[in-house]
Amino acid sequence: MGRGLSALLPDAAEEVEPSGLLEVPLRDITPNPHQPRRLFKPGDLEDLASSIRAKGIIQPLVVVREGSGYQLIAGERRLRAAEQAGLKTIPVRIIEVGGDVDMLELSLVENLQRNDLNPVELAEGYRKLQQKWRLTQEMIASRVGKERATVANTLRLLELPEPILDSLRRGEISVGHAKTILSVHGAARQSALWKRILDEGLSVRQAEDAARAEIGVRKNRNRKTTAEIPPVIQEYADRIRRVLGTQISIQKKGRKGIIRIEFYSNEDLVRLVELIEERKQL
Numbered sequence: 628m629g630r631g632l633s634a635l636l637p638d639a640a641e642e643v644e645p646s647g648l649l650e651v652p653l654r655d656i657t658p659n660p661h662q663p664r665r666l667f668k669p670g671d672l673e674d675l676a677s678s679i680r681a682k683g684i685i686q687p688l689v690v691v692r693e694g695s696g697y698q699l700i701a702g703e704r705r706l707r708a709a710e711q712a713g714l715k716t717i718p719v720r721i722i723e724v725g726g727d728v729d730m731l732e733l734s735l736v737e738n739l740q741r742n743d744l745n746p747v748e749l750a751e752g753y754r755k756l757q758q759k760w761r762l763t764q765e766m767i768a769s770r771v772g773k774e775r776a777t778v779a780n781t782l783r784l785l786e787l788p789e790p791i792l793d794s795l796r797r798g799e800i801s802v803g804h805a806k807t808i809l810s811v812h813g814a815a816r817q818s819a820l821w822k823r824i825l826d827e828g829l830s831v832r833q834a835e836d837a838a839r840a841e842i843g844v845r846k847n848r849n850r851k852t853t854a855e856i857p858p859v860i861q862e863y864a865d866r867i868r869r870v871l872g873t874q875i876s877i878q879k880k881g882r883k884g885i886i887r888i889e890f891y892s893n894e895d896l897v898r899l900v901e902l903i904e905e906r907k908q909l
Contacts, residue, residue, distance in 0.1 A: 648687050648718040653710055655696040656688070656717070658703060675708035684709060687718040689733070700724070700733050746805070747796045750784045757782070780806070786895075788814045791821045800824060803831035810838050812874075813889070871899055 688702035697719060699706060709717050724733065744752070756762045756770075764782070768775040784795065784805055791808060794800050800808075804824055808817045820841065824834050860877050867886070868875045874889040890896040 649721060650716045651690075651697060651719050652716050653706070653714060656690060656706060656719070657693065657696060657698050658706075659699045659701075672704070672708050672711055675704065676711040679705075679708055679712040679714065684714075684718050687720045690719045690721055691724055692721060697721070745796050745798070746781065746784055746802050747792050750781045753778055753782050754785060783809060788818055791817065794821065794825070801831060804829075804834055807831060807834045807838050810835075811841055816841060871902060873899065 684705060686702075686705070688705060689700040690697040691700060692698075700722065706717065753767055753771075756767050757764070762770070764775050764778045767773075768778045771778075784802070785792070787795070787805060787808060791800070791805070795802070795805050800821065804821075808820050808824075811817050811820050820834065820837060823829060823837060827833075829837065857879075860879055864875045864877045867888075871888065873895070876887040878885045878887070888899065890899055
């Protein structure tokens with residue numbers, strides 16, 4: 628694997644003569660459960676459906692055999708538009724794949740080559756390869772033809788709060804905006820910067836300036852707070868931080884106090900809970 632769709636399917640990016648295709652009923656094709664693309668704009672589908680009515684399907688769908696029918700590997704947008712256009716049959720090319728991970732990889736590569744995935748869909752596809760099939764970032768980068776740092780930065784987008792991810796999906800903010808928001812610590816501050824970007828129409832450069840200003844204010848506050856914390860309490864906070872691998876703050880009032888443990892995503896919360904449970908059993 629890792630050779631790209633064009634290597635796996637030598638003529639996948641070329642127009643294929645009708646005689647080389649298999650025409651199958653649309654009803655016999657089931658969607659790919661590992662399709663990374665989730666957002667299909669109705670207007671775009673209608674435009675494609677109109678084109679299909681006029682010119683037919685130029686590039687065949689890629690499928691694998693499944694029982695008496697077929698499962699889609701690449702071309703869900705074309706499949707939906709063909710249904711919308713009223714087609715009963717559609718041209719397909721049948722291939723063999725080694726398993727679910729190959730199906731997801733082919734779907735990712737095909738969409739990457741066509742620039743069809745939004746940044747969040749791409750990140751979610753990488754995460755599925757990482758979590759479900761235990762692929763490292765280096766392995767993912769090799770398979771999809773990207774630098775490891777690019778894969779890592781794309782995965783980081785999923786640390787953003789869900790409303791900001793939805794905004795990125797819809798194209799309200801750019802990847803540059805999203806990366807700038809990530810530089811601000813804490814979901815509340817990230818959300819505040821995101822809302823300011825939308826309300827004021829900030830460019831990426833302006834958002835970066837706002838983020839630097841926020842980070843500078845927070846550092847000044849932290850320096851004041853750190854100076855007021857007794858050394859023994861700071862030592863305890865540092866010990867907990869090393870064990871949990873996240874930011875910790877301790878507020879002490881008299882004999883009582885509060886320990887604040889920060890997490891940055893649902894997955895990070897699960898990690899912390901499991902780590903605490905494991906140490907409790909020791």
